[in-house]
Amino acid sequence: MSIKSMIFSILYPNNCAFCKKGVSYNSTDTYICDECMNKLNFCIRSPRCKFCGMPIDNPAYSLCNECLDALKSGSKIYYDKITAPLVYNDAVKNSIVYLKKGMFLGAVSTFCHLIESMIKSDFADADLDFIVSVPPRQQRMRETSFDQSRLVAKTLAKIIKIKYIPNCMKRIRKTEKQSALGVAERKSNLDGAFAVKRCENKFKNKTILVIDDVSTTGATINECARALKQAGALKVYGAVIAKTAKS
């Protein structure tokens, strides 16, 4: 550790984004203790699905089974690609639960730096124009009044120096909590649920990055991508902190 790092670590103790244990200062603003580092499952370490970014077992296939099934069943994938630094597991879970409640926001910087590294590797050719975030459910906002995707998007925007446009999408009908539903229900729950508001002209021929906290089936980002493309967006990419493993 350099002298500067050492002084920083004394003045500003940092905490692991996943277990909150104090870790030493580092200039990358990414705080993960050794123990959590071993428990985390980084997507970048495996061959991944070219659509949803999920690690796949066989590098000979470029698609995961779920994306393959979705395409076979005629479902339309509106997004161009999704990326995530982490596979959702127990080591990630607590941290995301805290984030959703608006607690331990110190972890956001680490999440965003992890997402940044994925954007650099997966979206290297994408010329991103704007960042937007998935609009929260109204019921959720009534309960917690905290929008974690917005905070992640705003923080990431500063790191990667791309403009974040808040409140440019809305839910145009009531939707249920995705995590409470099965795969098929998740899709129908969100069918046509989002619309672009106020920024219609802004998105014409633009490349947009949509931010959410966790992605399971990709349905949420897909529906946002549908709305953005209906508003004229050329390409829509998605980035989340963690992607849940397929069952």
Ligand SMILES: [Zn+2]
């Ligand atoms: Zn830790």
Ligand SMILES: [Zn+2]
């Ligand atoms: Zn996939």
